[in-house]
Amino acid sequence: MIARLLAALAGRTVPTDRSARSTPRRCLEKKLTLSGKIHTYSCELVSLTDSVGILRYVIDRSYDIAGFRLSPGDVTLALYWKNRPYTLYIWFRKKENDRAYYFNIADAVSLCAEEFVWRDLAVDILVDPKGTVHVLDEHELPSDLPANLDLYIKDAKRYVLGHFRDIIEEVEKLLGTQHDSSKP
Numbered sequence: 001m002i003a004r005l006l007a008a009l010a011g012r013t014v015p016t017d018r019s020a021r022s023t024p025r026r027c028l029e030k031k032l033t034l035s036g037k038i039h040t041y042s043c044e045l046v047s048l049t050d051s052v053g054i055l056r057y058v059i060d061r062s063y064d065i066a067g068f069r070l071s072p073g074d075v076t077l078a079l080y081w082k083n084r085p086y087t088l089y090i091w092f093r094k095k096e097n098d099r100a101y102y103f104n105i106a107d108a109v110s111l112c113a114e115e116f117v118w119r120d121l122a123v124d125i126l127v128d129p130k131g132t133v134h135v136l137d138e139h140e141l142p143s144d145l146p147a148n149l150d151l152y153i154k155d156a157k158r159y160v161l162g163h164f165r166d167i168i169e170e171v172e173k174l175l176g177t178q179h180d181s182s183k184p
Helices: 002-010 147-175
Strands: 026-033 038-048 052-058 063-065 068-070 075-081 086-093 098-111 115-127 133-136
Touching (some): 026 052, 068 086, 075 098, 098 147, 115 147, 133 147
Antiparallel strands (some): 026 038, 038 052, 075 086, 086 098, 098 115
């Protein structure tokens, strides 16, 4: 699995099963929003187990997220767990040779080889390359949010804020990559 992940970062194709593949296996990411919109992205399936899935996506346009700029060609490794209240995007910037971690508070995660479907609960947490933590998009929460969902989101946010360093360390070990221990 580690060889497959490192190859995915480098943009090389590695088999995701025992048969050899000449092209990456495509998988759709379907993000459902609280407003009912569905955003669909075509990604490369890197890994899928019973509990966690990993997709690779090459950024196709410029983005600015709380001052963190992504450019075309930068790479996202996206991790999804069936039993966690978040997904995690790791953004690798080629020109700057750094990375950031972007937690999406989420629920209703469903993973299969053809598509990863999840509900985006609006609140996001960005840990930029300097280790600064940004809580984003709380203003997008609807005012009529059911009390149990509001509590779920607050608990998930509190959990990520309290454990993001441990989560990042766990993910770095899973991916077999190293990062500066002075940064999250």
